[in-house]
Amino acid sequence: MRVFDASQAARDRVLDDVAGRLADLKGVGLIDDADAILSRVEVCDDMAAVIEGAKYVQESVPERVPLKQEVSRQISELLGPETVVGSSTSGIPASAFTEDLQNRDRFLVAHPVNPPYLVPVVEVAPAPWTDPASVETAMTVMRDVGQSPILVRREIEGFILNRLQGVLLREAWALLEEGYASADDIDKTVREGLGLRWSFIGPFETIDLNAPGGVREYAEVLGPLYHSIDASRSDPEPWSEALIAKAEAEMRAKIPAEGLEERRNWRDRRLMALAAHKKSQER
Template identity: 60%
Template sequence: MQPIRNVAIVGAGLVGSGWAIVFARSGATVRVYDAEASIRASVLDRIRDSLADMREVGLVDDVDAIAGRITVADTLGDAVSDADYIQESVFERVDVKTAISLAIDAAMRPDAIVGSSSSGIPASAFTEGCVHRSRFLVSHPVNPPHLVPVVELVPAPWTDPAIVPFLRTEMARFGQVPVVVNREIAGFILNRLQGALLNEAWALFEEGYASAADIDATVAHGLGLRWSFMGPFETIDLNAPGGVADYAQRLGPLYHSVAQDRTEPKPWSEGLVGKVAAERREALPGESLADRRAWRDGRLMRLVAHKQAQKD
């Protein structure tokens, strides 16, 4: 397989526009398509705004050069027909992803690769009917993908085995940090890990152990500091004199007993969600969400710039 040079982005919302930046900043030619005309009309301005912010913290140099490699296609066919790689980022629902996968399948080159930004739905749920289904897999990013580099590569049972190692190499070349999920599982790795933490956070709040703000602070100013540059296994490996085996001997029984507290997890009830939402809206009014997202992205940019400047 030849290196990826021409990329199509299908679905130009926050995730899709972030993917466009990922590929264009590394030199690829990018064609962007969205079924909504209003999104097609605004996506280049949004991308330029993001690139300008990235330039401020030293993550990119030439905004015009990067933006110049991105064009908007009026039709799906125009976007995907010449693409080496197609990144689909449409709404997270099986019927929607099935429909767009079939449409891409009909318009793509037989040798193109199609990655879905699916957050937890495996590719086997929406690509089975595709003629070129062996070219499809999940390429799940973290939002926003141009700032948070992890991308989960999850093949369907029928994905060509040569694609995953090839795409792993290519994603690394584009500045991402690819991780391979060896076989399909709902939620993949990232959202299963995130879900375990979220479910415990909701339970602790519901049982009155702490406020949402204090639970957030525990992660932001505790766990999250280490997790911004180390994973859970390396964290515990360094947290006991004898490494991970020593840690497991010391604290394994505690974690086992904690896990037994949650043998019957509860759904996030409407009442529970309402209480957390009320606390969050008191801390951050709804009309300020967009500004806070921009603040988040700015902090992420500075963290990414810091990490890039460090040597492991």
């Protein structure tokens, strides 16, 4: 695996960063031989070297359309005849930055979730002009490196993951705004309730197992309740300044701003332990 970054400082950090994370993964038993993995990572000093002969390129520049356009153009000109390019973006469709490329049939979105080495899902989202063979290559590469790719069959704002997160967040913010529950009680409803099943079966399988007759019976019995809930939120408002301030006050009372970085490290340790737990269950 070859890595390139336009910043020399970033390039200088890569191997140390990777070595640190490999040590963590080894610590929880998720990998055996950290050195063997590290020896496969090569940092390159220019973009041509990183792309030459590659089967697959993952582009991960910041999420600004003009920048994605410019970097995709540079990659396009260096691209061999078989190479496929996936872009790390949680919100910009591939059609927004690949339309004018000569080999645009080999560009698509491959949206990983942070941190990708602990969260397996990758959303593979082709543009209308992406070759199905390029999609297949991206899906296969992702499976081969141990990720769990899903296929977003047509472009849609927010892809799948952020749409699902977005609608849940919207309801969470609305319940907070209207005073039905505190932010922490809403969080608790998920972390001590809904989120448990969702960490190993998704929303469809959850309801499929929640009625004797499966998803059909569940939908027939509970559909009217859910439709009524949905209909009560038919006029979405943007999150207001007052509402953001309310959430911020509650979150900062729980963890002050200066504690966020340590809490992020704790989250990553928990994600790593959860990954090890899930692996032990799936054996």
